[in-house]
Amino acid sequence: GESVGLHLPTLSVQEGDNSIINCAYSNSASDYFIWYKQESGKGPQFIIDIRSNMDKRQGQRVTVLLNKTVKHLSLQIAATQPGDSAVYFCADLSSGGSYIPTFGRGTSLIVHP
Amino acid sequence: EPEVTQTPSHQVTQMGQEVILRCVPISNHLYFYWYRQILGQKVEFLVSFYNNEISEKSEIFDDQFSVERPDGSNFTLKIRSTKLEDSAMYFCASSEMTLAQAGTQYFGPGTRLTVL
DSSP states (O other): OOSEEOSOSEEEEETTSOEEEEEEEOOTTOOEEEEEEEOTTSOOEEEEEEETTOSEEEOSSEEEEEETTTTEEEEEESSOOGGGOEEEEEEESSTTSSSOOEEOOOEEEEEEO | OOOOEEEOSEEEEOTTOOEEEEEEOOTTOOEEEEEEEOTTSOEEEEEEEETTEEEEEOTTOOTTEEEEOOSSSOEEEEESSOOGGGOEEEEEEEESSOGGGTOOOEEOOOEEEEEO
């Protein structure tokens, strides 16, 4: 199977709710991950990254959690807004031994006003 | 805000033809990348480029592909003899530092390549 994958293809939430998007990886040696947002018709946009020496990292309205024990990371978006509607995917930058991103398929986040 | 630009936005070509996809990375960036995304599938790394040389390339980046930085601003991807399966969105990206140094990649809007 793929080294980076997402549990849910689509997530629908109401505006103002918190959103949680999950991602699993398979290489226990992976040590650097990035979450991207891709809006329709646009290229991926960096959201937040995390290295394996951290369990949690916070940005503006976003938090990434890394659980190395179960090889899982999540992206939490607080107070989700319609502008957050996009495909979100995680990338493992270190699964191949060199820093080449391996992307997951993505989760489509739909925010209902 | 500086951004990566790509031209054309959509390229339609016949199978077997050569195509050149063009990118203008952010001006002070030193590291350049090409990715592709087949419709409905995940983004896939093709190649990275630094100091006028390929740094890394994936299995997808075979002899049909080449990259070039012909001048101080453009970064191109050439596909010599396109195949139907080359139809995809191609994204260019650039970064100021290497990914290992946590250099943030900035992606362009993509070129949609359709091979008929």
